[in-house]
Amino acid sequence: MASRGPRTEALWGYAFIAPTGLGLAIFYLWPVLQTAYFSFTEWGAFGGHTWTGLENYTRLIADPEVGRAVLNTLTYTALGLLGIPLAIVFAALLNRPGLGGVTLYRTAFFLPVVTMPVAVAMLWRWLYNGDYGLINQVLALAGIDGPNWIADPATALYALIVVGVWSSVGYNLIIFLAGMQAIPKELYEAAAMDGAGRVRQFFSITLPMLSPTAFFISIVSVIGSLQLFDLVFVMTGSGQAARANPAYSRLQTVVQLFYERAFVTDDRGYAAAIVMALLVLIAVLTVLQFRLQRRWVHYV
Amino acid sequence: MALLASACGGGEQAGTDTQPEERVKLSYGVWDATQQAVMQELAAEFTKTYPSITVDVQLTPWVDYWTKMKAAVSGGAAPDVFWMNGPNFQLYASNGVIKPIEEQIDTSVYPKALVDLYTYEGKLYGLPKDMDTVGVWYNKTLFDAAKVKYPADDWTWTDFKEAAAKLTDADKGVYAVGAQLTSFQEYQYNTIYQAGGHVISPDGKQSGYADPKTIAGLKFWTDLIAAKQSPDLKTMTDTTPLQLFEAGKLAMYWGGSWNVAEFGKNDYTKDKVDVAPLPRGEKQATIIHGVANVVSAKTEHPAQASAFVKFLGSKQAADLLGKKGPIPAYNGTQQDWVKAHPEWKLQTFLDAVAYAVPYPVSKNTAAWQEAELTHLTKAWTGEVPVEQAAANLAAAMNDLLAKE
Numbered sequence: 001m002a003s004r005g006p007r008t009e010a011l012w013g014y015a016f017i018a019p020t021g022l023g024l025a026i027f028y029l030w031p032v033l034q035t036a037y038f039s040f041t042e043w044g045a046f047g048g049h050t051w052t053g054l055e056n057y058t059r060l061i062a063d064p065e066v067g068r069a070v071l072n073t074l075t076y077t078a079l080g081l082l083g084i085p086l087a088i089v090f091a092a093l094l095n096r097p098g099l100g101g102v103t104l105y106r107t108a109f110f111l112p113v114v115t116m117p118v119a120v121a122m123l124w125r126w127l128y129n130g131d132y133g134l135i136n137q138v139l140a141l142a143g144i145d146g147p148n149w150i151a152d153p154a155t156a157l158y159a160l161i162v163v164g165v166w167s168s169v170g171y172n173l174i175i176f177l178a179g180m181q182a183i184p185k186e187l188y189e190a191a192a193m194d195g196a197g198r199v200r201q202f203f204s205i206t207l208p209m210l211s212p213t214a215f216f217i218s219i220v221s222v223i224g225s226l227q228l229f230d231l232v233f234v235m236t237g238s239g240q241a242a243r244a245n246p247a248y249s250r251l252q253t254v255v256q257l258f259y260e261r262a263f264v265t266d267d268r269g270y271a272a273a274i275v276m277a278l279l280v281l282i283a284v285l286t287v288l289q290f291r292l293q294r295r296w297v298h299y300v
Numbered sequence: 301m302a303l304l305a306s307a308c309g310g311g312e313q314a315g316t317d318t319q320p321e322e323r324v325k326l327s328y329g330v331w332d333a334t335q336q337a338v339m340q341e342l343a344a345e346f347t348k349t350y351p352s353i354t355v356d357v358q359l360t361p362w363v364d365y366w367t368k369m370k371a372a373v374s375g376g377a378a379p380d381v382f383w384m385n386g387p388n389f390q391l392y393a394s395n396g397v398i399k400p401i402e403e404q405i406d407t408s409v410y411p412k413a414l415v416d417l418y419t420y421e422g423k424l425y426g427l428p429k430d431m432d433t434v435g436v437w438y439n440k441t442l443f444d445a446a447k448v449k450y451p452a453d454d455w456t457w458t459d460f461k462e463a464a465a466k467l468t469d470a471d472k473g474v475y476a477v478g479a480q481l482t483s484f485q486e487y488q489y490n491t492i493y494q495a496g497g498h499v500i501s502p503d504g505k506q507s508g509y510a511d512p513k514t515i516a517g518l519k520f521w522t523d524l525i526a527a528k529q530s531p532d533l534k535t536m537t538d539t540t541p542l543q544l545f546e547a548g549k550l551a552m553y554w555g556g557s558w559n560v561a562e563f564g565k566n567d568y569t570k571d572k573v574d575v576a577p578l579p580r581g582e583k584q585a586t587i588i589h590g591v592a593n594v595v596s597a598k599t600e601h602p603a604q605a606s607a608f609v610k611f612l613g614s615k616q617a618a619d620l621l622g623k624k625g626p627i628p629a630y631n632g633t634q635q636d637w638v639k640a641h642p643e644w645k646l647q648t649f650l651d652a653v654a655y656a657v658p659y660p661v662s663k664n665t666a667a668w669q670e671a672e673l674t675h676l677t678k679a680w681t682g683e684v685p686v687e688q689a690a691a692n693l694a695a696a697m698n699d700l701l702a703k704e
Binding site (some may be wrong): 045046047128129130131132133147148150151152176240241243244245247248263265266288296 | 367537540586664667669
């Protein structure tokens with residue numbers, strides 16, 4: 001056994017990661033390559049495809065629907081990031097020593113995370129109903145005539161963002177709480193001795209020490225937001241019901257457009273091109289974030 | 301053979317190459333949960349006559365049915381026999397994924413509009429199973445409250461508009477009707493043909509939306525929204541006209557014969573509504589449509605599958621269907637369906653067959669139906685005048701038809 005050199009060890013290492021590697025190759029890498037290939041083809045209604053070269057991509061660039069979907073998705077993503085400071089504030093409030101009922105609060109905040117997205121969307125759909133919804137009933141008490149939140153082009157996207165932020169705060173909060181609890185107590189003790197108050201401590205110790213956590217969350221949120229589908233799908237339906245919604249053009253996301261093209265109108269090659277474009281968009285934004293992190297993320 | 305021949309009621313011969321000793325299990329794709337039980341009953345009835353063939357009824361809810369069917373057909377896993385509708389038919393027939401019916405069949409027992417609907421390039425592909433026409437379901441309580449006479453059988457657009465004005469009660473949030481955008485079969489197509497317009501040219505190459513008469517059929521609805529006698533599109537997006545009607549917020553609902561099951565089990569509507577024919581415009585018209593049973597081109601048991609389709613299209617099957625399901629397509633069996641709900645004037649839907657117009661379709665109906673919604677949504681919200689929206693739609697639809 002003493003003869004086992006680094007080479008054998010490395011081989012064993014590869015053997016151990018092989019099952020996962022194989023899984024990734026079959027279930028992730030291969031479909032990606034296939035999709036990339038399909039994005040250069042055109043499909044019939046019942047399968048069978050022909051090579052069309054760059055046609056799908058030239059069509060994509062000129063398609064106003066794609067432009068709109070990208071813009072909506074980016075707006076959703078950007079405003080969705082507001083959920084991060086919100087989660088930090090909540091986490092800081094929940095992290096105070098001596099606060100009673102912390103478990104209860106944590107559970108309440110975490111509940112949307114463990115609830116099925118479809119159930120969340122159904123629930124909000126009822127809340128947002130223009131005539132019978134709870135939100136407008138409450139507004140009516142104050143004499144305000146509320147809009148049809150998800151059928152009005154002026155409010156639809158923002159209504160959606162509220163739900164997105166609401167359902168992500170709990171997850172982010174738990175991660176931030178874990179991050180906060182990993183900050184050494186000595187730092188706060190030293191700061192207190194130097195006369196720093198709670199607010200000063202928050203900005204000078206907690207925030208910088210949390211920046212790696214915030215970076216992780218922002219990467220995950222941006223990718224998640226760019227792939228937004230289930231919320232829109234459930235809140236607006238698909239196909240006819242979605243298209244007859246006056247706010248349709250404000251609610252369409254890239255993945256939703258992909259779904260419509262791939263499965264509703266059988267334009268599979270074009271749908272493949274749409275997701276390839278999304279892949280590029282996600283890659284660019286992620287690389288950008290990694291570049292920018294040097295400016296604001298502090299590693300101990 | 302004697303067993304097979306005697307089995308099929310109205311003298312229709314079963315496929316002669318059926319081997320009695322070969323045990324076969326057919327799969328049968330359907331989309332309506334309320335009809336699942338009666339379909340199973342029909343399958344059992346079929347097995348009684350053909351003991352070697354059993355049928356597995358596979359339900360896929362309507363919203364996923366066509367998505368799943370396309371995937372199944374592409375992947376070579378389509379059910380042996382399945383339900384087909386008008387808008388999808390030509391796409392399936394022209395791609396050769398369903399089998400034409402080779403034998404001689406007496407089609408005079410079905411409404412001609414339905415036989416035509418399932419005929420492509422001179423070949424019949426499916427046997428009509430049921431049929432539906434459209435009528436005006438009205439809420440008698442709201443009519444009484446507004447002191448409006450119930451619709452007469454020969455009422456006109458003018459009568460309808462007069463009634464609509466009286467039935468609207470803004471303070472109570474009651475509207476005369478919901479100008480629904482998502483069901484052209486119950487709404488726009490009917491008024492388009494009543495106004496003398498058309499959706500698509502008979503040869504399926506030209507859109508009819510540029511025709512001023514077609515536009516008049518669309519304006520019928522947008523005028524109602526403008527007059528606030530129908531909820532606006534935003535309200536109807538949040539709460540569908542069907543939900544509003546069942547909550548007593550709409551006095552009238554343009555609906556099909558298939559709504560019988562829905563209104564019969566709803567506590568509010570079951571004793572408050574009745575049905576009248578659609579009002580006439582320039583002429584009297586309603587869309588007629590019906591589901592057909594078709595055989596997958598890739599089935600491993602073509603003889604058994606077509607025997608099953610023929611059984612489903614027989615009088616024997618229609619008699620059973622009429623008692624428990626929608627209106628059977630087989631002429632002469634429809635009275636049982638009328639009798640099943642004596643509280644409603646269901647004869648209205650059968651009388652409508654006389655002046656019914658077939659559901660407008662082309663090879664790729666789904667493509668221009670998407671365009672209909674994209675362009676007409678803007679007219680419904682008032683963002684674009686109806687004339688303009690219809691002109692844009694006609695251009696978009698012509699482009700799509702040229703590609704077929």
